[in-house]
Amino acid sequence: MIQLSIQNLTKRYKTGDGVSGINIDVGKGELVTLLGPSGCGKTTVLRSIGGFLEPDSGDILIEGKSVLKLPPEKRPTAMVFQGYNLWPHMNVYNNLAFGLKIRKKSKSEIDEAIRRVLDLVRLPGSEKKYPGQLSGGQQQRIAVARAFLLEPAVLLLDEPFSALDAKLRHEMREELRDIQASTGLTMVFVTHDQEEALSISDRIIVMNAGNIEQMATPQEIYDHPKTLFVAQFIGKMNFIQGKAEGSHVHVKQLRYANTEQLQGDVTVAVRPEDIAISKPDEGMRATIHQIMILGHYAEVSLETECGNLKAFLPRDSVKDMYPGQFVGITFSKVLTYKSA
Numbered sequence: 001m002i003q004l005s006i007q008n009l010t011k012r013y014k015t016g017d018g019v020s021g022i023n024i025d026v027g028k029g030e031l032v033t034l035l036g037p038s039g040c041g042k043t044t045v046l047r048s049i050g051g052f053l054e055p056d057s058g059d060i061l062i063e064g065k066s067v068l069k070l071p072p073e074k075r076p077t078a079m080v081f082q083g084y085n086l087w088p089h090m091n092v093y094n095n096l097a098f099g100l101k102i103r104k105k106s107k108s109e110i111d112e113a114i115r116r117v118l119d120l121v122r123l124p125g126s127e128k129k130y131p132g133q134l135s136g137g138q139q140q141r142i143a144v145a146r147a148f149l150l151e152p153a154v155l156l157l158d159e160p161f162s163a164l165d166a167k168l169r170h171e172m173r174e175e176l177r178d179i180q181a182s183t184g185l186t187m188v189f190v191t192h193d194q195e196e197a198l199s200i201s202d203r204i205i206v207m208n209a210g211n212i213e214q215m216a217t218p219q220e221i222y223d224h225p226k227t228l229f230v231a232q233f234i235g236k237m238n239f240i241q242g243k244a245e246g247s248h249v250h251v252k253q254l255r256y257a258n259t260e261q262l263q264g265d266v267t268v269a270v271r272p273e274d275i276a277i278s279k280p281d282e283g284m285r286a287t288i289h290q291i292m293i294l295g296h297y298a299e300v301s302l303e304t305e306c307g308n309l310k311a312f313l314p315r316d317s318v319k320d321m322y323p324g325q326f327v328g329i330t331f332s333k334v335l336t337y338k339s340a
C-alpha cells in the first residue's frame with residue numbers, strides 16, 4: 001500500500017537551484033533514503049513533504065489525499081530538521097510534551113510516553129535538562145524522540161544522526177531499524193553518507209543536482225549502479241578507461257561483453273572485491289604497491305598499465321604477497337559506462 005506519493009514535484013528557488021520532476025512512491029512501513037551530495041536537493045524534497053516549502057508544481061499525497069493545502073502542523077507528518085531545533089527556553093520534558101499536550105493527552109500518559117521514548121534514545125532521566133546543557137548529539141536524539149512521540153503517518157528525518165560519534169551513530173541506526181520493524185512507521189530519511197544509506201534503507205533514492213539518478217534497493221544500487229554518478233558515489237570503486245567495439249569492451253588485453261552496447265571510449269568500473277590476483281602471466285600485469293590488513297580483509301594497492309587500482313582480498317590470501325611483487329590481475333565482474 002502506498003503511504004506517501006510525490007508526483008512530479010518541482011521547486012526552484014530564485015537562484016535557479018532546487019529540484020525538478022521528482023516522482024517517489026513510499027510504501028507503508030517502508031524506510032526510504034534520499035542520498036546525494038551537499039546541495040543536490042534532499043532537504044528541499046523533505047521540507048516540501050513536511051509543508052515547510054511550497055512547491056512550484058506537482059502534488060504530494062499521504063494515504064491517498066493531497067496534503068499540499070495543509071500547513072505543517074495539520075499534516076500527518078513529523079520532521080526532524082537538519083540541525084535539530086529544540087526550543088532553548090524549554091527543558092527536555094516540555095520540548096517532548098508540547099505536541100502531546102496539544103493532543104490533549106493526560107499528564108500520566110504524557111509522563112509514561114516521555115519516559116519510554118527517553119529510554120529508547122538512551123537519555124533516561126534527562127527530563128529537567130535544557131537543550132543548552134546537552135551535547136549536539138544528545139540534542140539530536142531529543143529531536144528524534146520528539147518526532148517519534150507524534151506518531152506520524154510519515155516520519156521525515158533530515159540527517160538525524162550527523163552529530164553523533166561513529167559508535168552511537170551505528171547504534172542509533174540499529175534502533176531506528178528496530179523501531180521501524182516494531183511500529184511499521186513509514187520513514188523518509190535524508191543522508192549524504194552512502195554507508196548509512198546502504199545499511200538502513202529498504203530503498204535508496206540517489207539524487208544529483210536536483211534530479212533522481214536511481215531509485216532501488218541497496219543491493220541493486222550497489223551491484224548495478226545505473227549511471228557513472230551512482231557508481232562514483234556508492235561504495236569503493238576502481239575506474240579504468242576502456243574501448244567498446246561491437247560485442248566487446250576492451251581494457252588492454254582483457255575483454256568483456258559489451259552488455260550496454262556502447263561504442264568508443266568507455267569507463268569500466270570494478271569493485272575492489274571483484275579483482276582477483278593470479279600468476280604474472282595471467283590477465284593484466286600489475287605490481288603490488290602496498291598491502292594493508294584491515295581486520296578480516298586486506299586492501300592491496302596495485303600499479304598497473306591502467307593506473308593504480310585497489311583490491312580487497314581475504315586476509316589469508318595475502319599472506320605470501322609482498323610489495324614489489326609482479327602479479328597478474330583479472331576482474332570477475334565489470335560495469336561499463338559511456339565516458340563522461
Ligand SMILES: Nc1ncnc2c1ncn2[C@@H]1O[C@H](COP(=O)(O)OP(=O)(O)OP(=O)(O)O)[C@@H](O)[C@H]1O
Nearest residue numbers: 013014015017018037038039040041042043044192
Ligand atoms: N532558501 C533558499 N534559497 C535559495 N536557494 C536555496 C535555498 N535553500 C536551498 N537552496 C539551494 O537549493 C539547492 C538544494 O538545497 P538543499 O538544501 O535541498 O540541499 P541538500 O541536498 O539538503 O544539501 P545538504 O546535504 O548540504 O543539506 C542548493 O543548491 C541550495 O543552495
Ligand SMILES: [Mg+2]
Nearest residue numbers: 042043044082
Ligand atoms: Mg540538507
